[in-house]
Amino acid sequence: MSRSTIGILVNGVTGRMGYRQHLVRSLLAIREQGGLLLRDGTRLWPEPFLVGRSETKLREIADRHGLTNWSTDLASALARPDVQIYFDAQVTSEREKALRAAIDAGKHIYTEKPLAGDLAAAVDLARRADAAGIKHGVVQDKLFLPGLRKLDRLVRSGFFGRILSIRGEFGYWVFEGDWQPAQRPSWNYRSADGGGITTDMFPHWHYVLEQIFGRVRTVTAHVTTHIDRRWDETGAEYQATADDAAYGIFELDDGIVAQINSSWAVRVHRDELVEFQVDGTQGSAVAGLRECRIQHRAATPRPVWNPDLPSTDDFRAGWQTVPDNEEFDNGFKAQWELFLRHVAEGAPYSWDLWAGARGVQLAEAGLRSAREGRRITLEELSR
Structure with a gap:
């Protein structure tokens, strides 16, 4: 059975939600089950790339789980061609700027809520994502x-x-x-x-x-x-x-x-x-x-x-x-699998940035x- 790797920038992994629910109980859990089985028989293999502000914490998490890719430099991480998805679990005040950078870099977007600090910014992010032609989703666990x-x-x-x-x-x-x-x-x-x-x-x-x-x-x-x-x-x-x-x-x-x-x-x-x-x-x-x-x-x-x-x-x-x-x-894992199918296969997905904007x-x-x-x-x- 063939395996296809998909690179995922995980920003905010040093926080409780980013680490426990999204990294350990979702992405790493998908790897533990052998990857995500797609319709054509391919196994989609998520490859997390950890991003955050603390080099010490990132290195410790990466070593704990046998991961090799991590960085405190978001711009250089977004420039990597082997990364297809940007995920954000940072504090709310840091999210909008990072999402804009990821959209400009052409990455698919998956993010925790709230999408932004105010409605105007949330709507602008959704419009930018649509204009960029990328796939986008918001966590609705x-x-x-x-x-x-x-x-x-x-x-x-x-x-x-x-x-x-x-x-x-x-x-x-x-x-x-x-x-x-x-x-x-x-x-x-x-x-x-x-x-x-x-x-x-x-x-x-x-x-x-x-x-x-x-x-x-x-x-x-x-x-x-x-x-x-x-x-x-x-x-x-x-x-x-x-x-x-x-x-x-x-x-x-x-x-x-x-x-x-x-x-x-x-x-x-x-x-x-x-x-x-x-x-x-x-x-x-x-x-x-x-x-x-x-x-x-x-x-x-x-x-x-x-x-x-x-x-x-x-x-x-x-x-x-x-x-x-x-x-x-696990609810977070179930939605991650749906979003990965959306990116890899074009499967229907309704919980996009517009849904996140309505929440804001x-x-x-x-x-x-x-x-x-x-x-x-x-x-x-x-x-």
């Missing part, structure tokens, strides 16, 4: 999670009847960093460095809502910084200037209303770190990262409000678990809604 795959299956089967509403809860307590280390890097909480939960999470909620339920038409949001003092990786106290909680109401096609709360200042009292409850005329579902439970109209109990007596109903017991019915691979549009509109105290309508983006 939550669509590939088992819980949301099951939820999508329910929608496509017509289980819900007419969908009425969606309620999402996401978040957990991120320690301030004084007496326990924070679970997230300090730049997340500084607006000057591109931090903020609205910029981070609204692009996620956009593609979940758009791809599974329908186009997002309007947003009404309230954002805030609940914890204004934190401690960085060196133990130094700093002022948290970025929002750490965002509360949004989204109106979708067909009158569907979605409410999603996102917070890094909330303690978890739910089965998973993110959960979506979908209610329809014929049934309801609660989906998390992995599990999904349903209650059909015919099996819905008839509770009666009476605060004077203790409730004897076990409401959770009335929900049925949705079976897997298939094997679910929602985040920008959410922040504007919070500033102005009103509902914002999302206009269709012009190509």
Whole structure:
């Protein structure tokens, strides 16, 4: 069986997401399975080229995994003819400039979100990529999670009847960093460095809502910084200037209303770190990262409000678990394989930079809604 190598610049590999999910659990995992089998029988072999700012960290990662290509010079790496794809998992503030350079170098683009710091820049990147004739995609990993795959299956089967509403809860307590280390890097909480939960999470909620339920038409949001003092990786106290909680109401096609709360200042009292409850005329579902439970109209109990007596109903017991019915691979790896097929075979691929730009549009509109105290309508983006 023949093998074809495809060179991939991985920028931001020293970060947690770039290293764990994209390098180890995606690209190296594809190599461990013998490469990606293409339609013509060829095995596509991803060859990562690591790029970053720390020579020490890059060398250590490369040595750990038997990789030989790494550099701190992005320009020279982009000039290599044996590199076909540029992937970006850097901090948001560094992404736009690097993506522009990669597009100018004629590389195919695959990138983490958000695509850019503002809508104008995101749209410009998408237009430049189209004009360059390159393949391009943005990570939309939550669509590939088992819980949301099951939820999508329910929608496509017509289980819900007419969908009425969606309620999402996401978040957990991120320690301030004084007496326990924070679970997230300090730049997340500084607006000057591109931090903020609205910029981070609204692009996620956009593609979940758009791809599974329908186009997002309007947003009404309230954002805030609940914890204004934190401690960085060196133990130094700093002022948290970025929002750490965002509360949004989204109106979708067909009158569907979605409410999603996102917070890094909330303690978890739910089965998973993110959960979506979908209610329809014929049934309801609660989906998390992995599990999904349903209650059909015919099996819905008839509770009666009476605060004077203790409730004897076990409401959770009335929900049925949705079976897997298939094997679910790592979501990041699954999307990497689809993008590689898109580049190598021209296979269909819908999660392009325009999808990423629409996510940036929602985040920008959410922040504007919070500033102005009103509902914002999302206009269709012009190509």
